[in-house]
Structures are given as structure tokens and as C-alpha cells.
Amino acid sequence: MSLKLGDVVPNFTQASSMGEINFYEWAGDSWVVLFSHPADYTPVCTTELGEVARLKPEFEKRNVKVLALSVDSVESHLGWIKDIEEVNNVKVDYPILADEDRKVSTLYDMIHPNSLNNLTVRTVFIIDPQKRLRLTLTYPASTGRNFAEILRVIDSLQLTDNYSVATPVNWQDGQDCVIVPSLSDEEAKQKFPKGFNAVKPYLRLTPQPNK
Numbered sequence: 001m002s003l004k005l006g007d008v009v010p011n012f013t014q015a016s017s018m019g020e021i022n023f024y025e026w027a028g029d030s031w032v033v034l035f036s037h038p039a040d041y042t043p044v045c046t047t048e049l050g051e052v053a054r055l056k057p058e059f060e061k062r063n064v065k066v067l068a069l070s071v072d073s074v075e076s077h078l079g080w081i082k083d084i085e086e087v088n089n090v091k092v093d094y095p096i097l098a099d100e101d102r103k104v105s106t107l108y109d110m111i112h113p114n115s116l117n118n119l120t121v122r123t124v125f126i127i128d129p130q131k132r133l134r135l136t137l138t139y140p141a142s143t144g145r146n147f148a149e150i151l152r153v154i155d156s157l158q159l160t161d162n163y164s165v166a167t168p169v170n171w172q173d174g175q176d177c178v179i180v181p182s183l184s185d186e187e188a189k190q191k192f193p194k195g196f197n198a199v200k201p202y203l204r205l206t207p208q209p210n211k
Helices: 023-027 043-061 074-088 103-107 147-162 185-191
Strands: 031-036 064-070 096-098 122-127 133-139 177-179 197-200 203-206
Touching: 023 064, 031 043, 031 147, 043 064, 043 074, 043 147, 074 096, 122 147, 133 147, 185 203
Parallel strands: 031 064, 064 096
Antiparallel strands: 031 122, 122 133, 177 203, 197 203
16 A cells, blocks of 8 residues: 555664664654665666755755665665765765665655566655655656755655645745635734735735744
């Protein structure tokens, strides 16, 4: 059964490039981006894992840990990491799960046989500190992911968890937000002292409340 948004994700223990990982213990009270790639020593994946290494300080600012996965071995991962570091001029200091037995891939429904036979597609899971699934993205093997978009979604999730707002199309951190429809205008005036612009009765824009 595939995981749905809001589900508590399953725990697992699996080998990785940085030793055995019990997922719940490793995640602790952090957010997690768990992302799979089809295979080691592949060109698109080499660029992706390098970009995640480059962006790791941005993830850390947001209390996010990153965890990659493929169905190759620890030994393969360790060799490939050298290439990733050389090509991208980065240090890969986050773990890559070695899911040789497909245990995690099966738990998280990362293998789509009609796309790739017995290999993991490019799936992204954003998981909150309560271990609940907050976002899934699935890309084909031929298309590299946009990790700036993944950071943008994390910014939105962390903002909207704490304030009565949603984020509109193409929103970036620092831009105006949408006041949720469940708040009356009077309640909105109390909650948002910077005021709001009612474009429509149901579309009220207010400056980002935590800025």
C-alpha cells in the first residue's frame, strides 16, 4: 500500500554509507528529506547528490536531515561518493542507504516496475518531526530533481504549520501569504496586525507573519 500525506511513515533499520541507520532514532526531532535514485555511477544522480551536498547548510538551517537511497551496496556507494565529490567539488557528508534487499524501497513504494524494473525511481519524501509524510514527489529516471523547490516547500510547510496562512503560486520565502478561509475578517485583523489586502472575500493577502 502506498503512503499517503499525513500517514506516519514506517520505521526501518538499514545499512548506509555512514553505518547502520535506525530511521526513527537517526531522524530524532528533525524534519527529513528521504530521496531515492535509480543506481550508483549514473550521470543525473551524480549531479543530484552533489547538489544536495552543496545545499546541506540550507537544509540544516531548517532543521532538516537528508537521506539518500539506492539498491546498490555500501561498497558501491563509497566508491561512487568519491566521484560525486570530485565532479561537484563538494563533501558528501550525509548518508546513502544501501537498500540491496529492497526492504526500504518496498516499504516506501519506491519501485515502479512499469518505469524501471526492480530499481528505485526518483522519489522524494518530506517527513516532519512527528514522522508524518508531508510531501511526495516522483520523477522519472531521465529527469533530475529541483532541490531549490524542495527547500521552498519546506519553508512553506514550516510557516503554515505555525501560522493561519497558506502560500500562493510560486511563493518564495519573504513574500505575501494567503490568510486561510476559516478565519473571519475580524479574526484576521487580530492575528495579522500588518493588515491584509482582500483581493476577493476568499483571497486575502498579508505580509509573511514571521518576517
